[in-house]
Amino acid sequence: MELNKNKVLLGLSGGVDSATAALLLKEKGFSVTGYYFDVAGNNIKGRDEAAAVAEQLGIDFIYEDVSKDFGEIVIGNFIDEYLHGRTPNPCVMCNPNVKFKHLIHHADEIGAYYIATGHYCRVFHDENDGEFYIRRAVNEKKDQSYMLYRLGQEVVSRLIFPLGEFLSKDETRELARENSLQNAEKKDSQEICFIDPMDNYAEYIKRAGYTSRPGNFVDKNGNVLGKHQGILNYTIGQRKGLGIALGKPAFVTKIDYEKNTVTLGDNEDxxxxxxxxxxxxxxxxxxxxxxxxxxxxxxxxxxxxxxxxxxxxxxxxxxxxxxxxxxxxxxxxxxxxxxxxxxxxxxxxx
Missing domain, CATH: 2.40.30.10 (Translation factors)
Incomplete structure (x- = not known):
């Protein structure tokens, strides 16, 4: 199918960012289709909110259950990394392997050349070499370019970020209010989309049936300071919740999976x-x-x-x-x- 450069498939979460992005794309004359990808497989509330936004904006809507891919690729990696003493970033894994992979697939299916999201960043086209690059947003506090570095040319060359030039989130909300968008006041999404804000990652992993065995807290010279509760409970730079009192502030400076040790030291370390x-x-x-x-x-x-x-x-x-x-x-x-x-x-x- 020949791809139409007037058509765009937009990742539509039901939040104010993606809704405002849809509004801006429509104002520029694009034929917009909203796409909601359900990472849980049963997020009826999220699906209905996104569908309601699409209906208000008068755009087509696609729903897809991506929980199998998301579970195997993103959640699987998330758990494995923590069990090995590393601290993952789920968005970095999701973007190239799930979110944008599915966006490109469905854009091709409906004949849309462009894909878009409500991320705060921009695309730079270098006319000297013809290459496309993710570019930082005008608003550096909201900039999300860091999360998108693993996207390749086949994705970046077709990407539009309508919010990249916005100076603040207030500007996004104000535009949503001016256009009476029903989600103009909706709160921002949580940091890890598959873990409830009232929960924590360690308990989530334990409920999934995984654990890590207790071991030793050590100093940088290998001297034993006490016992830790399993390396999945710690991350580099952590100071609170260590469960050990050393008479001075102590920070996690290293996690050794092979030795099952957690090294504690000073902030300078x-x-x-x-x-x-x-x-x-x-x-x-x-x-x-x-x-x-x-x-x-x-x-x-x-x-x-x-x-x-x-x-x-x-x-x-x-x-x-x-x-x-x-x-x-x-x-x-x-x-x-x-x-x-x-x-x-x-x-x-x-």
């Missing part, structure tokens, strides 16, 4: 200038092209981009920062930027 990543992907070129290049890099979603030099070392990237970075956490991502656009990233290994 969390700072490093070198971060190593694996399973790296680059948006347009191979890692070798960027070898020795100075870039900006983020070691977590909320971090500010910081200057670093990257070195390609086989399957690894070694990023050396000008300023020490706090609590670079195995399992989380390091994302590389050239100016304000994403060039690649990988999973932090050490």
């Amino acid at each position: 969390l700072f490093n200038t070198s971060v190593i990543s694996c399973n790296n992907v680059f948006t347009a070129y191979s890692a070798e092209i960027y070898d020795g290049k100075e870039v900006l890099a983020k070691v977590r979603y909320s971090a500010k981009p910081a200057k670093a030099t990257i070195k390609a070392d086989g399957n690894r990237i070694i990023a050396t920062f000008e300023e020490p970075q706090r609590a670079a956490t195995p399992g989380q991502s390091i994302v590389f930027y050239e100016g304000d656009h994403v060039i690649g990233g990988g999973f932090i290994s050490e």
Whole structure:
């Protein structure tokens, strides 16, 4: 089927961001179809809210149960990472492997060239090399480019982010109010979409039938300080809820799956200038092209981009920062930027 550049398939969650994105796309003359992907498989409330928004906006609506893919790819990885002492980011796994994969599939089915979401970021098209890149949003506090670094050209080249130029979330809500959107005052979604805000990840994993055995808290020299309750309960930088009193503030500085130990130390022990990543992907070129290049890099979603030099070392990237970075956490991502656009990233290994 030939794809129509006037048609767009929009990820429609039922929230104010995606609803406002639909409104903006319609104003630009696009024929918009809303797509709700149900990660739980039984989220009737979420489906009905999204369908109601689609009806109010007068756009077509597609519902899909993606719980099988989501469970195997995202939740499976989430549990496995915590059991091995790493701290995953489910959105980073979901975006390329579930959300945008299904968006592209259904866009092709309905003949829509473009796909869109309510993410706060932009797309940059480099006319010199013809490549497309994820670009940071105008509103840096809301910028979500970090979560999208694993998307390839086949996705990014067809992406529209209608909210990328907005200066604040208030601007989004104000536009929704002006157009009497029924979800203009709806609260923002929770951090981990498949875990209730009143719950916590460790209890979720335990209810799924998994556990990790108790072991030793140690200091950086290997001296035993006490007993921990299983490595899945801890993450790098954690200070609260350790269950041990040392007479001074203590932070988790390392988790060793093989030895089943959790290392505790001072806040200063969390700072490093070198971060190593694996399973790296680059948006347009191979890692070798960027070898020795100075870039900006983020070691977590909320971090500010910081200057670093990257070195390609086989399957690894070694990023050396000008300023020490706090609590670079195995399992989380390091994302590389050239100016304000994403060039690649990988999973932090050490």
